Amino acid sequence: MDLSKSTLNSTLPENRIISLDVLRGVAVLGILIMNIQSFSMIGAAYINPTAYGDLTGINKWVWIFSDLFANAKFMSIFSILFGAGIILFTDRALEKGRKTSAFHYRRMLWLLVFGMLHAYLIWYGDILVNYSLCGMLVYLFRKMSPKKLVIFASLFFIVPIIFSVVSGLSIPYWPAESYNQNMQSWLPDDEIINQNIIAMQGSWIQQMDVRVSSTIFMQTFLFFWSTFWRVTSMMLLGMALYRWGVLSAQRSNKFYTKMILIGLVAGYVIIAVGIYQNFQHNWIMDYSMFIGDQFNYIGSVLVALGYIGFIMLISKSAQFIRFKNLFASVGKMAFTNYILMSLIAMFIFYGNGLGLFGQVERSVQILIVFAIWVLLLIISPFWLKKFRYGPLEWLWRVLSYWRKQPMKI
Secondary structure (H helix, E strand, O other), rough: OOOHHHHHHHHHHHHHHHHHHHHHHHHHOOOOHHHHHHOOOOHHHHHHOOOOOOOHHHHHHHHHHHHHHHHOOOHHHHHHHHHHHHHHHHHHHHOOOOOOOOHHHHHHHHHHHHHHHHHHHHOOOOHHHHHHHHHHHHHOOOOOOHHHHEEEEEEEEHHHHHHHHHHHHHHHHOHHHHHHHHHHOOOOOOHHHHHHHHHHHOHHHHHHHHHHHHHHHHHHHHHHHHHHHHHHHHHHHHHHHOOOOOOOOOOHHHHHHHHHHHHHOOOOOOOOHHHHHHHHOOOHHHOOOOOOOOHHHHHHHHHHHHHHHHHHHHHHHOOOOOHHHHHHHHHHOHHHHHHHHHHHHHHHHHHOOOOOOOOHHHHHHHHHHHHHHHHHHHHHHHHHHOOOOOOOHHHHHHHHHHHOOEEEE
């Protein structure tokens, strides 16, 4: 995506650069609201808040806040931006009469390598592998019209809904073994929870059992069940939104205002109904794992579009200069900041650091998120005063171009 930004810098007005960088900065910070739960608690707690930790009082409200405002919203924005980045790069290359296929796939291959290292050595919740694999496919759609892109995005988006609804309705016909196995992933027993906590509070080597098994599950079953379809859908949508000028702040204020109102109102209502229904069903697997999850799956896209509309309005405004510069700095270093957040969380929660895994409730987790935000908002503009790119952005460019790139300003 960094190459896309350099393309923007040479072809589009300043406000368009700001709009994408600010949006990327907001997205990379926002995903930590959900990721912190995965770093600090057992995996089941991410999808089932009753699986681990206190869910009363302020902890309950922090979870509701996270689910309503963050869950899958910022990841959707990130995927949308990635799709737009593919279009930005190919358009610029075509203007210069250059072929793009070899470079694109080399770039995706290196992203796959980074993602594998991140997932197996640091944190199993990595998204880079997903982006690399989906980006390889989405590239083939780059010449389609926006309307066709939206149609294909809708088709990909619907697939996990079909999987989930059919699975939920067919539960009465499941073999007992399959049902019990699913229940262990939804609501693990005390023995499994304790084994998980002991492993993550142990040395880096001791953590590998949990990290490797979780990574394999994420990159195989979960990828083909849900992640592939969702990420591909959002990338295709991002391509269409870029073609329509939505992501480069070219549309009218009225357009973005409607985008905000429709996206946020409809999205929040759908998600809120889902939260209420899940609590009404006491978060039982039979309902919440399949049917109950669809409210946020659908609503989060509408909310993400609302957030995009809001950032575009800010980007078009002559005000909020400091806000835009700060978040644009974070966005220009999104790759570096994403990995840096993982390293910080690893130090706080895992045994090769402070070893607080399983000991921090949601009300404290959100405070840690705020603290990391402040740190990145300080570090990013400071770094970019002296350097053109974040260190990982620079390394990715060197490996992709296979030649040395300028680093210092």
